[in-house]
Amino acid sequence: MAIESDVLVVGGGLAGVTSAIAAAREGADVRLLAHKKSTLRQASGLIDGLGYVPPRTPQQEHADYISQQRQDFRDVRGERGDYRGPLQTPYEGIDALPDAHPYSILGADALRDGLALFDDLVGDTYLGSHTERNALVPTFGGAVKPTARYPRAVAAGLASDERPMLLVGFRSLTEFDAGMVADQLSAAGVLFDVRGVEVPFAESFPTDTKITRFVKAFDHDERIEGTPARRALAEAVEAYVDDAERVGFPAVLGDDNAAAVRADLGDCLGADVFEIPMGPPSIPGLRLEDRLFEALDAEGVRLETGVPAVGYESAGGTVESVIVDRMGSDVPYAADAVVLATGGLVGKGLDSDRDGIREPVFGCHVPHPEDRYDWFVDDAFGDQPYARFGVRPDASMRPLDADGEPAFANLFAAGAVVGGADAAREKSASGVSLATGVVAGRNAAIASRERTERAGASP
Amino acid sequence: MREQHRADEADRRRRTTDGGVAAETADPGQPDPVEVFPEGEFDLRPGADDCYKCTTCETSCPVAEVDESFPGPKFQGPEQWRLKRKDEIEIDPSITECSNCLRCDTSCPSGVGLAQMHNTARGEYVDNQLPTLSIKYVRNRILANYRTSARLASVFPRTANFVMNFGPVRWAMEKVLHVPSERDFPEFATQTFREWWAERGGAQVSNPDKRVAYFHGCYANYNTTEVAKAMVRVYEHFGYEILVPPQKCSGTPMFANGMLDDARRHAVTNVENLVEAIEEGADVIASCTSCSMALRNEYPELFDIDGIETVAENTFDALEYLRINEDLQGAIQDATVSGEFAEAFAYHAPCHARNQGLDRQAIELFRDLDGVQIEDVGDSCSGISGTYGWKEEKYETSMEIGAEMFEHMEAAEGTTGMTECPTCGMQMEHGTGYDVHHPLEVLEAALVE
Amino acid sequence: MAPTVVVIGGGATGTGTARDLAMRGFDVTLLERGNLTHGTTGRTHGHLHSGGRYAVSDQESAVDCIEENRILRDIAPHCIEDTGGLFVQLEGDSDEYFREKLDGCAECGIPTDVISGEEARRQEPYLTEKTKRAIRVPDGALDPFRLAVANAADAIEHGARVETHAEVVDLLTDESDVTGVRFRRQGPNYLGEGSEGDVETIEADHVVSAAGAWAGQVAAMADVDVAMAISKGAMVVTNVRQIDTVINRCLPKDEGDTIIPHETTVLLGANDEPVDDPDDYPEEQWEVDMMIDVASEMVPIVENARMIRAYWGVRPLYDPNPGETEDTGDVTRNYFILDHEERDGVAGFTSVVGGKLTTYREMAESVTDHVCDRFGVDEPCRTHEEPLPGSRDQSILEEYMDRFDLRSPVAKRSVQRLGDRAPEVLGSEDPNPVVCECEAVTRAEVRDAIEDVGPDLNAVRLRTRASMGNCQGGFCTHRLGAEVYHDHEASTARDAVDELYQERWKGQRHTLWGRQLSQAMLNHMLHATTMNHDADPGLRGDTVDFAAFDAGRKTDAATDGGSTNGD
Structure with a gap:
């Protein structure tokens, strides 16, 4: 067989990259398959660990039916129950999580290890590792949210910093209104003055893909109606700065040269400049994707993109190879151990139809209620069963079958394909990817080594 | 006992038929719609079902990044199709800004058939809205039918090389046809690949068990014949019998210019001849990644020709095929390169290689080859996208897109370029002045005496 | 002084009635408990009936439909998409009924055209191969939101007051006669007036209940018994248009057998199940599955198509002869003006019940005629000839398509929605x-x-x-x-x-x-x-202890910008 590796990682998002590097650092020869672009481009680029322990609805006493009766949204909001949080550290809520949560299965140390690996991979482009405490970061929805690590670009915007703040929006950018975000931050009780202003800027840019257009224009400091982009923006904003010591923009301030863009703007405005993560499209997510893929190269991971894993070959409960669809031809990729990091419902690592939910590559067991109407609750932000769908792992991250036994001796899972977390409400998505990734990658490398040793022992 | 488990066929079928394509072989159980838009065009509206607005396509689009008149792949793809009515023929003219690099298609996590949507929309636009007597139409048609010009040029290659870049002719090209003055026309070989092949007496290896049919495309035949020759020598080194079936242009430049009728005519001939070769036990091999992509991806998406699926399923990139079927890594580990190709290469993965999952194979392969260094210059687009950069009105956009790649090439250690795509090669050379080679040439240097 | 009339209900019938009354000189106030179209109008199938559907079983309704169909094309073209409709006969479907349908249409004056299965599939390529033949009828898609909004806007132009989020909680009575209404605000009205919980009263010379499925509850406030025979229907919304023509199955009576293209989507529906309470009835999984399964028989691609949501509506049916019909599908789609003075001895109060979206205008005309009679007003109805706002000057639409600097499909859809208001709004x-x-x-x-x-x-x-x-x-x-x-x-x-x-x-x-x-x-x-x-x-309203969280390190902020790394 021509294409083989010790560990094959299927999936190129945060969990896939983490497990690939964790395995490589255990000495394995690792190949990573990334079919499409991952959800890194959609997520904010913040690395959440655990921000809340959201209220759990006990297995819903379902009415016989969903009623037509409409509930006022304020009542829905009021009945949502009590969140524990925002948590001051990502570790303090772990004990309160349900048993099926990956953090409960793996323990707080897995999250610590995951964050440590992340810190090592991204170097000084991310901050927050100096403390175990969460940071509160303003969101483009006007709230603040707890996160464990944040890009340098976000640093000056932290809500626990008490310096006065100006937020700037662009009139032609509909994503958020700076004034509205500022008013909402005030409503959240932040301890600093915050104002918002919408300025006209580069209004000839198209409305459709303008975010990437803005990024490129700032990155190369292109001229906008004759003035270099950075200066043009500073000129549009400077009259509003007053006593603000920090000025926040939507996260469109450049890509490769983002630091220089902020520095130039900061010099012109006489204030620290920061970004408010947005997305999709998420520019901080794109930047993180670049860092992570560079790290893969640096760690010697073999990388293949653009082709999907569509099946596998197995012998005696062990995966022998993953079948890759190369433009219509099935090509087996042999590996001693495999990490499944294909994502959840968003990343398409989980598939569904009217009859049920499934994991399409290995057919791993995905527990879910038989009745489709038990997949959701009526509050959009409630304790949604669908949000917790995924494979159930053992403590070494091997997916379990319906009887609770590992589905394969050498298959491990990481990231959103693993169920049990209510990542969106907990603000734990990245942390779950890192913790499960580091454990799955490590164990895959060990499994591969053991297999090689066994093969060596029995000629 | 080894068992094989494949995601069930229904899934696969859904993937290949998403977009409502009228591919006859896709699902015999469910008959195709008879005729969709007038003139038998495809109704791609159902393809919009897959889009969940994640904007990954927009962040992958090299044109939207630099050109504010282009609304991006999502708008020109699933959004425009979803907003369309059957009786509305009008396509937003911005479709001509798309360079057909396919990055949106490659990146889309939901499998939206963006390329197919763009190609079809462009075809409709050209058919219904672009006046056929306009200079642009004529120019695009000439660019799209490169093979015709090349065939003429190669009869008197030296004259052609002179004339094409000669003052008055250049002037006419620029002024009348709006071909940018900055571009040098590619050089024509004094002997085409097919002439060389005939002269050497065709295949030197006969092997009914290992047979490949070589789709050389236009460029390796008329211009970079050394790539085609390298392919022959490398494959013969591994014991393959090579067939060189009659063939026409793959159609890539025609798709990109909305000339679907021209492309279809060529495709009929290609499919016919390649099917014949496949029936003789051959797999189809291409050395140009745009050609392999056309045969594998665009043909079945755009046309409904007997045997087109067979061709798509049995076509491979030249390097990919060896990687799958031979111990290429092992062969490379024992080899050393010296002489002309003992270089540090700045490798650019063509967009169309990306779409086929080929973008990392040269790096992986040559990383282990003694005498050669290779560095990936990143995932930026070269910006030329075939004929795109050959249009005066697109030249600047093309160079702005390419700027990132030029920068990365210059930052790389090597001063020789490497890529699989002939037009990316032109752009690399144009932007940096580096010589540019094809991986097959390096492979030949490593493996063939 | 013009007589004052309160119209209850902001659906098509209510807004249409308010418009007609206002045009004929009444002092009108319309009260709607939610948004306009909050009730059945906002939850219909949006079917502009040719009448073909009722041509065999309910010819009175069929005749009304085709007449109103023609009128609406004149007065409300910006609310209509002229899709045309097909009654498709699939292999195995009754020939006899196909003939009855044709004959029925002829009797009701509905123009038809029989086409072969092949021709039908040429028109609608995703129709099943099993299509034997089809009857072409002038069905269409009717946008109920736009229609109600345009009627309300025109009523306002003619001096009416339109109160939304204003729920009628009682009818004021003198002895037994109705003299006005009491309503509670569910929130400020569209002008921002009033606030949630305010209770106000309006004295009126006459009250018209156009409350549709809720007519029984409104009548009960005046101790009048109006026994509605309401039924629910589920509609499932596809993500894209697989078809551009209204498709009906040519069968005697089948649930869920109509597929209507509507804007960017297609609506599959609807079943017909009796319910008791228009505000509280089950929405069930089997209904959704049934709509998809039945529609897939005609248009197979629908089976695996993406569905974006489902909704239910309640038909405001009124059965004048309860007990004679076995299920709600047999209840007439005709409408009734219930003169409560004559019927129940309660003066000052009229209900308009039954009917269909397609016939809303005729219902409004009839009830307005009735009110005119009551007050001796001798103004002729003009709603059948006066175009609605948005539909007054269709000739300028094409011209506006190219302006406003919008991409072509964006401009097309915007102008389609706005009608002749496009220049005013988009400019x-x-x-x-x-x-x-x-x-x-x-x-x-x-x-x-x-x-x-x-x-x-x-x-x-x-x-x-x-x-x-x-x-x-x-x-x-x-x-x-x-x-x-x-x-x-x-x-x-x-x-x-x-x-x-x-x-x-x-x-x-x-x-x-x-x-x-x-x-x-x-x-x-x-x-x-x-x-x-x-x-x-x-x-x-949580209090956050900001000081307990990471406030960053001073050194990080100070050195930011020095790095050439994009982060």
Whole structure:
């Protein structure tokens, strides 16, 4: 067989990259398959660990039916129950999580290890590792949210910093209104003055893909109606700065040269400049994707993109190879151990139809209620069963079958394909990817080594 | 006992038929719609079902990044199709800004058939809205039918090389046809690949068990014949019998210019001849990644020709095929390169290689080859996208897109370029002045005496 | 002094009645407990009937339908998409009934045209191969939102008052006669007047109940018994248009056998089940599955198509002879003017019940004629010849398509929605970015709607279609909120965002599998993870101990910008 590796990682998002590097650092020869672009481009680029322990609805006493009766949204909001949080550290809520949560299965140390690996991979482009405490970061929805690590670009915007703040929006950018975000931050009780202003800027840019257009224009400091982009923006904003010591923009301030863009703007405005993560499209997510893929190269991971894993070959409960669809031809990729990091419902690592939910590559067991109407609750932000769908792992991250036994001796899972977390409400998505990734990658490398040793022992 | 488990066929079928394509072989159980838009065009509206607005396509689009008149792949793809009515023929003219690099298609996590949507929309636009007597139409048609010009040029290659870049002719090209003055026309070989092949007496290896049919495309035949020759020598080194079936242009430049009728005519001939070769036990091999992509991806998406699926399923990139079927890594580990190709290469993965999952194979392969260094210059687009950069009105956009790649090439250690795509090669050379080679040439240097 | 009339109900019939009364000189106030179209009108199939559907079983309704169909094409073209309709006969479907249908149409004056299965499939390629032949009829798609809004707007132009979010809680009576209404505000009206919980009364010379399925409850407030025979119907919304013609199955009576292209989507429906309470009835999984399965028999591609939501409506049926019909499908679709003075001895009060969206105008005309009789007003009806606002000058539409600097399909859809108001609305905002990409709705349209209806994004949605596409508001509710903030407080805008987001969720729950489930999860990640809208401390009133969190390191802030790394 021509294409083989010790560990094959299927999936190129945060969990896939983490497990690939964790395995490589255990000495394995690792190949990573990334079919499409991952959800890194959609997520904010913040690395959440655990921000809340959201209220759990006990297995819903379902009415016989969903009623037509409409509930006022304020009542829905009021009945949502009590969140524990925002948590001051990502570790303090772990004990309160349900048993099926990956953090409960793996323990707080897995999250610590995951964050440590992340810190090592991204170097000084991310901050927050100096403390175990969460940071509160303003969101483009006007709230603040707890996160464990944040890009340098976000640093000056932290809500626990008490310096006065100006937020700037662009009139032609509909994503958020700076004034509205500022008013909402005030409503959240932040301890600093915050104002918002919408300025006209580069209004000839198209409305459709303008975010990437803005990024490129700032990155190369292109001229906008004759003035270099950075200066043009500073000129549009400077009259509003007053006593603000920090000025926040939507996260469109450049890509490769983002630091220089902020520095130039900061010099012109006489204030620290920061970004408010947005997305999709998420520019901080794109930047993180670049860092992570560079790290893969640096760690010697073999990388293949653009082709999907569509099946596998197995012998005696062990995966022998993953079948890759190369433009219509099935090509087996042999590996001693495999990490499944294909994502959840968003990343398409989980598939569904009217009859049920499934994991399409290995057919791993995905527990879910038989009745489709038990997949959701009526509050959009409630304790949604669908949000917790995924494979159930053992403590070494091997997916379990319906009887609770590992589905394969050498298959491990990481990231959103693993169920049990209510990542969106907990603000734990990245942390779950890192913790499960580091454990799955490590164990895959060990499994591969053991297999090689066994093969060596029995000629 | 080894068992094989494949995601069930229904899934696969859904993937290949998403977009409502009228591919006859896709699902015999469910008959195709008879005729969709007038003139038998495809109704791609159902393809919009897959889009969940994640904007990954927009962040992958090299044109939207630099050109504010282009609304991006999502708008020109699933959004425009979803907003369309059957009786509305009008396509937003911005479709001509798309360079057909396919990055949106490659990146889309939901499998939206963006390329197919763009190609079809462009075809409709050209058919219904672009006046056929306009200079642009004529120019695009000439660019799209490169093979015709090349065939003429190669009869008197030296004259052609002179004339094409000669003052008055250049002037006419620029002024009348709006071909940018900055571009040098590619050089024509004094002997085409097919002439060389005939002269050497065709295949030197006969092997009914290992047979490949070589789709050389236009460029390796008329211009970079050394790539085609390298392919022959490398494959013969591994014991393959090579067939060189009659063939026409793959159609890539025609798709990109909305000339679907021209492309279809060529495709009929290609499919016919390649099917014949496949029936003789051959797999189809291409050395140009745009050609392999056309045969594998665009043909079945755009046309409904007997045997087109067979061709798509049995076509491979030249390097990919060896990687799958031979111990290429092992062969490379024992080899050393010296002489002309003992270089540090700045490798650019063509967009169309990306779409086929080929973008990392040269790096992986040559990383282990003694005498050669290779560095990936990143995932930026070269910006030329075939004929795109050959249009005066697109030249600047093309160079702005390419700027990132030029920068990365210059930052790389090597001063020789490497890529699989002939037009990316032109752009690399144009932007940096580096010589540019094809991986097959390096492979030949490593493996063939 | 003009007599004062209160019209209860802001659906098609209520707004149509208010318009007609106002045009004939009455002093009219319309009361609607929710948004316009909040009741059945907003939850119909949007079918502009040719009458073909009733040509065999209910010819009186069929004749009304074809007459009104013709009138609406004249007065409300901007609310109509002339899709045409087909009654398709599949292999195995009765020839005899096919003939009866043709004969029935002929008897009712409905033009028909029989085409072969092949021709039908040429027109609609995704029709099943089993299509034997089809009857072509002048069915169409009717936008009920636009229609009710245009009627209300014209009523206002003629001096009427339109109160939304104003729920009638009692009828004022003198002895037994009705003398006015008492209503409670569910929120400010579209002008921003009043506030939630306010109770007001209106004295009126006459009260017309156009409350549709709720007519029984309104009548009960005057101790009048109106026994409605209401029934529910489920409709499932596809993400794209697989067809561009109204498709009916040519069978005697089958549930869920009509497929209607509507804007960017297709509506599958509807079944017919009796219910007791128009506000509280079950919405069930089997109904959704049935709509998909029945539609797939005619258009197979629908089976695996993406569905974006499902909704239910209640038919305001009235059975004049209860006990004689066995199921609600047999109850006449005809309408009735119930003169409660004559019928029940209660003066000053009339109900209009039954009927269909297609015949709303005729119902309005009849009830207005009746009120005119009561007051001796001798004004002829003009609603059949006076075009509605938006439909007054169709000739200029094409011309406007090219202006406003919008991409062609965006301009097409905007102008289709706005009709002849397009120049007024689209000419006003600069810059005018697209806010809802799925449905191509621009800021100008959104702000125009907010000006009309206030900070109520569901009402904005009904006017503009913003948030009605495949992401179901995932990518635009917050953008719409920002547009609300333009004229309102942040807290008001924030509430509007939550209200719309929850409303969108309601319909999506029913189609939560496959691609819509992926979409729902992506929306959830965006709104809960990225925005923290679920646990927003500003909204929940939590006190946050900011000092207990990471405030950054001074050195980090100071050195930022020095690195050449893009981070």
